[in-house]
Amino acid sequence: MALPYLLLCSSMLLLLVGSNWKAAARTVPVEYLYPPYNLTYFSFVDTNGVFLRSPNATFSAAVYGTSDDTQTRFFFSILHDVSRTPVWTATAGATLLMQSVLLSLTTSGLALTDPYDHSATWSTPAALAAPVTALRLLDTGELALLDAANGTLWSSFHDPTDTLLHGHALPVGVPLTAAVSDHNLSPGAYRLILTATDALLQWQTSTNGSFVTYWALSSDAASVQQSNRTVHSMMVNASGIYLLADNDIDTVFTLLFTDSSTSNKLLKVDPSGRLRALSMASSRTAARATLPTVWAAPVSDCDLPLPCGSLGLCTPVNNASSCKCPGAFSTHTTGGCSPADGSALPVPAQTCLANNASSPSSEKAAPYSYMSLGDDVGYFGSKFAVPVTADDALPACRDLCSANCSCVGFLYKNSSGSCFLLHDQIGSVVRATTDVAAGFIKTLQPPPSSPGHGESSALSSITIIFGIVLPTLAAVVITFLLYVLAVQWLKKRRGGLDGGKKKKKKKKKHGRHGRGSSWFMMMSLSSSRASSNASSEKGGDSEEDDDEDDEILIPGLPARFTFADLEKATKGFKSEIGSGGFGSVYRGELPDRTTVAVKRMNNLGSQGRREFLTEIAVIGNVHHVNLVKLRGICADQSRQLILVYEFMSRGSLDQSLFLSRSSTGANKKNVLLEWSERLGVCVGAARGLAYLHAGCDRKILHCDVKPENILLDDRGGVKIADFGLAKLLSPEQSGLFTTMRGTRGYLAPEWLTNAPVTDKADVYSFGMVLLEIVRGSKNSRLLQQQQPDEEDTGSTSSDGRCGGSNYFPAVALEVHEEGGRRYVELVDPRLEGRANAAEVARVVRVALCCLHEDASLRPAMTAVAAMLDGSMEVCEPRKEQLAYLRIYGRGTVAGGASSSWSAPSCVSAQQLSAPR
Missing domain, CATH: 3.50.4 (Hepatocyte Growth Factor)
Incomplete structure (x- = not known):
């Protein structure tokens, strides 16, 4: 009797415990949780980690465990309850330990606590606007902290992780970041980011925040553009994905799903980097099935960053890949x-x-x-x-x-x-x-393999001594002896030639032109000035010092010329080919019969010297087919500051572009530029500026882009020149505040509003130049007094008038707003229709994109160059970003017209910087 009685008691005890567990499972709070509340492992061990459910049990808040072959990780997550799909995760990569207090809700907020030192590994913001009265989980998947008036103090929607839920608007600049893997919900390398024009999938290639785009919603075959307005937010519902405009009315892009069901959808960036739309339709009686995918992008595995690992070759095979x-x-x-x-x-x-x-001297x-x-x-x-x-x-x-x-x-x-x-x-x-x-x-190349450790050490020492050190020392000694003998021979030769008299001129030198350091250049100039000053103070001859100075050669510097060298090359500076506030430019010929342009600086004040050094620092360190080459410099004791450039036979662009009808053909050098030549100028100049902005070790802002600073030759060469106002940016600089520099008519709005000036200021100036290339005249007739006989046959607009003359950018905007059918009417009438209509449309549209009032919305110069040469689709000019051109054209800014910037509208040819 004892044994059956014991079995009966045991059975009743198990039933009682089981019923208590079931009762505990049925008592998971719904929708609300109130502070103070501490959640431990034992609080929800029998509820599969769940401690709060939404009203209809669509979503649950849980300590979610994942396991792989190495370990088990736990995360505080919001789950789609039936499928157990995480849609939000609180931790930033910390693995939770299922011991002690894990999660605490207080009037100060929600926090995850380390079980050992009780420090918070994650928490809601510390300074909430009011005490917390409740934690609430809605059927939308939103987890929120509420105050006494049910106002939201914090929401999981404010800090999304990898999922966009139905009813949640994702704003511009807030990313959805994929998890590392299905078993590790820490942030991974892929993200979906919304910009002002598109939604992009990107791969983070480095820890410093470099991202590479591999998919754009606008390029998806299923997307449809419905507006040109700025994108404000992104939403998903049962039918598709929508990029909403900044007016909360229009839709910029729509992408509809082929799935015809009316169930809600969610967007998730999965660990592979693919963006998926998942249907939330599932039976509550079904097993934990994965939510079905109704749409995914990119479609092909080979369009993902790492389908085959680094450097793996992916080959598409039907709907799969190998x-x-x-x-x-x-x-x-x-x-x-x-x-x-x-x-x-x-x-x-x-x-x-x-x-x-590395130091400059040791860098290799x-x-x-x-x-x-x-x-x-x-x-x-x-x-x-x-x-x-x-x-x-x-x-x-x-x-x-x-x-x-x-x-x-x-x-x-x-x-x-x-x-x-x-x-x-x-x-x-x-x-x-x-x-x-x-x-x-x-x-x-890997280092050569070596024998055993002891043998390697001995062999290395022998190799170094007999194979490297001794031959090197021998070469140095022999070179030194030859050098001494050569110097002695030269001195004897000089003595014979000069009859024992002291030399009064330095020996001419012509160094090699190459890549050099601007720091070395400036130090060289400074030392030159210092030595000349010291010589004058001594009052005696400095033949010995001069000879020693002549022996100093700094590798990489342009050639160093004396004033006498250049005076002879230019025949006494008589052949002037250009002039301006900086001085004059003369044609010269070096002893090797090379024709050069000699730029003699007249302004010897601090500004003149600063521009001289800037010019050397910039152009002496960059080399590109579309940048003018610096052949040499002169900064001798006579305090002459001279730069020697390669000679461009057709001079500056303005000389060939802004020709009156009567002067066309008068000078063989300045013949009218045909359309194909103009397009070549556009592309070449764009590539030169793009190199300055993106191809150098340090970003260089030209700051004075205009036709006078674009040089041409008879072979179709196009080169950017005059870097006296250029600005070098350090790697950590994205923009700068500085005094105004540039030329009126080409100044970007940010120069005039004290806003941060970036490389986009050059983009704006280049946009103005593009329009002048199309029209063959200055954008404002008041800026070009040398064309009194040019007839204006282009479109007119009452909104584009400037003191009675057409302001051409406003005219171009009007033509664009009419649908672009009249682009060809904007072309220089002197070409008499000899222009490709498609190419004209491309140049005008690119120019208008460059003139966007908001600098961040202008394309980069690399994109401008690609759009002009046809290797990239042309962006669409944004009309609301160009409306200010009409105000600029009317000349009503000073009269109180509304605009985000203020500038003199109708200006004379006076420039902020001198003509260049």
Whole structure:
């Protein structure tokens, strides 16, 4: 009897415990949780981690556990209750331990607490507007802290993670960041970000915040553009995705799902980097099924950054893909591919750090070589990237990568000559049949392997001593002896030639023109001035000092000329080819028969010297086919400041562009520019500016872009010149505040409002230049007094009048607003219709985009160059960003017309900087 009685008692006890567990499971709070409330592992061990449900049990708040082969992680998450799909996660990567107090709700907010030191690993903002009275979970998936009046103090919608829920508007600039994996909900490398014009999927390639775009909603085949307004927010519902305009009425883009169900949808960026729309329709009696995907982008695996690991070759196969390594690469043990010859891939962060730590005297180029990925490859990142150069040779593209420590490879398209640099981290490449490129990866040769440790040390010492040190010392001694003998011979020769008299002139020198350091240049100039001053103070001859100074050569500097050299080259500075407030430019001929342009600075004040040094610092360090070359400098004891440039036979653009009818053809050099030549000028000048902005180690702002500073030659060469007002930005600078610099008629609005000035100021000036190239005259007739006989046959607008003359940018805007059918009417009437209508439309639209009042909405110069040469689609000018042109044209700003900036509307030819 004892045994059956014991079994009965045990059964009743189990039933009682089971009923208590079920009762506990049924007592999960619904919608509200009130402080103070401490949640521990034992509080919800029998509720699968759930501690709060929404009213209809659509969503639940839980401590969510995930497991993989290595460990189990726990996260505080909001889940779609039936599918257990996380839609929001509170932690920033910390793994929770299921011990002690995990989650606490107080009147100060919600916090996750470390069980060991009781410090908060995550919490809601510390300074809430009022005490917390409740935690609320809605059927929309929103978790919110409420005050006594049910006002929201904090919401999970304010800080989304990887999911956009129905009814939640995602604002511009707030990202959805994918999780590392399905088992690790910490933030990963992929994100969806909303901009003022589009929604983009991006891959973070470095820890410093560099992102590469690989999908845009506007480029999706299912998207439809409905408005040109600025994007304000993004929403998803049962039917599709919507980018809403800033007026809360219009829709900028719509993307409709093919799924016809009326169930709500959510958008999630998954760990692979794909954006998915998931249907929330599911049966509550069904097992924990994954939410079905109704739409995904990008469609092809090969359009993702890492479908085959780093450097893996992805080949599309029907609706799937296959992976292998390119021919010269082999599978790496950690995934992806690596060079089969054992060479190493450089680590950009370490390489840049090493380069920055190097002194100029000891800095040496890294022993880079390049390994080919093949000639028929594509890369996900190049679809939305702007090439750093276009219509250039492959070696130039390679040199740009070699000069950039963060560059790990490059793509070169033979069809367009476009160059794309790959920075920081390389994704997979794809086998392509269209838009193909040649891919090259930067590699470092591994150090040679050595024998045993002891043998290696001894062998290395012997090799160093007998193979390197002794031959080097011998070479140095021999060179020194030869040098001494040569000096003695020269001195004897001089003594014979001069009859024992002291020399009164320095020996002429012509150094090599090459890449140099602006710091060395300025130090050289300063030392030159100091030595001349010291000589004059001594009052005696300084033959010995001068001779020693002549022996000083700083590698990389332009040639150093004496004043006498250039006086002879220019025949006494008689052949003047240009002049301005800075001084004059003369044509000269060097002893090697090279024709040069000699720029003699007349303004010797502090501003003149500053512009002189700026010009050397900028143009002496950059080399591009569309930037004028600095052949040499002169800064001798006579305090003459002279720059020597390559000679451009057709002079500046304004001389060929702003010709009156009577002068056309009068000067053979200044013949009328045909349309094809004008388009070439547009493209060449854009590429030169793009190089200054994006191709140099330091971003350079020209600050005075105008036709007078664009030079031409008889062979179609186009070069940007005059860098006296240029500004060099350090890597950490994005903008600058500075005194106004530039020329009226080309000044961007931000110069006049004390707003931060960036490279977009050059973009604005270039937009003005583009319109002048199209029309063949100054944008405001009052700015060009030398064209009294030019007839105005272009469109007129009462809104575009400026003191009785048409303000051409306002006329161009009016033509654009009419649908662009009359673009060709804007062309210089002297061309008599000899212009390609499609090319004219392209140039005018690009120019208007450059003139957007908001600098952030202007395209970068790299994009401008790509749009002008046809390798990139032209952006759509935003009419609301160009309305100020009418006010500028009417000349009513000073009269109180509303505008976000104020400028003199109708101005004379007087400039803020002198003519250049």
